[in-house]
Amino acid sequence: MSPKIRNIIGWVLTAVLAFIFISSAYMKLAGGAKAIESATGLGISADAFRMLGVVEIVSLILFIIPRTGLLGTLLLAAYLGGAIATHLEHHQSIxxxxxxxxxxxxTATIRFPELSRRLMGTPDSYIRQ
Structure with a gap:
């Protein structure tokens, strides 16, 4: 795959993820009655629920910026791990x-070739960019 196509795919997938996380964070920050009721049902206070929205936005911003993208990837992965654990705890679909x-x-392996190299254990001399 050419670097140009790889770059386009990476940014399209980044936009899709941005839409998902911004929508989720907006729901948490807007704090509608139904959202707060849902959070309370999971044992999460309204203040903690809003803080989760802030964490989502900060992590997403770090993910979008190329220089901090790997840190953003790790933070979003950790956030989603917590979401999976919460869903499992409350017998919801994961x-x-x-x-x-x-x-x-x-998306991260497409956008950050160094991550792909590390995950696959491929020496730098064998990767063409």
Whole structure:
């Protein structure tokens, strides 16, 4: 795959993830009655729920910026891990956070070739960019 196509795919997937996380964070920050009720049902206070929205936005910003993208990837992966654990604890489906987690890692390996090299254990001399 040419570097130009790889770059385009990486940024399209980044935009999809940005839409998902911004929508989720907006719901948490807006704090509608239904959202707060849902959070309370999971044992999360309204203040903690809003803080999760802030964490999502900060992590997403770090992910979008190329220089801090790897840090953002790790923070979003950790956030989604917590979401998966919370869903499991409350006997809810984990499919949505698992799928988002997979798309996150696919996007990160496309956008950050150094991450792909580390994960695959490929020496730098064998990777063409």
């Amino acid at each position: 499919m949505a956070p698992v799928i988002i987690q997979c798309v996150l890692w696919i």
